[in-house]
Amino acid sequence: MTLDKKITLYENLTxxxxxxGNYIMNHKEVILNSTIQDLEKEVFVSKPAIHRFCKKIxxxxxxxxxxxxxxxxxMEEKNWVDANVPFYEKDQSKEIANxxxxxxxxxxxxxxxCLDAKxxxxxxxxxxxxxxxxxxxHLELI
Structure with a gap:
């Protein structure tokens, strides 16, 4: 289960x-290069609050x-394919299929x-x- 799912599905968060959780989901790249002190200052929370959050998820x-x-x-980088040009003329049929x-x-x-479980x-x-x-x-689709 992805980290986003763990955060959004956990129901008893303070x-x-x-x-x-919202900060983490919206600033993943920043978090990767941050310390716990950076997160503490950015979100205005204590280190113990961050640790409790991590334990809960x-x-x-x-x-x-x-x-x-x-x-x-x-994982996202490994499976990344350009949707605008997913394959080239030289690609073999198996490469195209993959x-x-x-x-x-x-x-x-x-x-x-992006799905919201609730x-x-x-x-x-x-x-x-x-x-x-x-x-x-009701949704005015018919």
Missing amino acids: PVEVRI GLNGFNDLKVELAKEEK KLMDLYKSTIQGTYK CMDEIAKFVNENGLYNAFK
């Missing part, structure tokens, strides 16, 4: 921890957080990262209670 501390961010960044697979996979992963639950509940036709009608 307002301070929500602030820490299943990490041992700030250094583990940075390691997770680095791993995720590496590049398209990577492109689709990264698109799905990017979409998945919102999805509300949508599912609405559809269950009102039916799919009425849900589309």
Whole structure:
């Protein structure tokens, strides 16, 4: 599970921890090159608050957080394909297929990262209670 998912799915975060999580999700590259003191000053929280936040989302501390961010960044780089020019004329059919697979996979992963679990639950509940036709009608899709 990605770090973004761990942060957004955890339901019992305090307002301070929500602030820490939002900052981390919006400043990943900055965090990778920061110390805990930098984060402490940037978000106006204490070191113990940062450690408690890390523990709540299943990490041992700030250094583990940075390691997770680095791993995720590496995975994204490894599978990156330019969507505007995903393959070239010289590419073999297997290369084209692999590049398209990577492109689709990264698109799905990017979409998945943006999903809000609570919102999805509300949508599912609405559809269950009102039916799919009425849900589309409510959204003015029909």
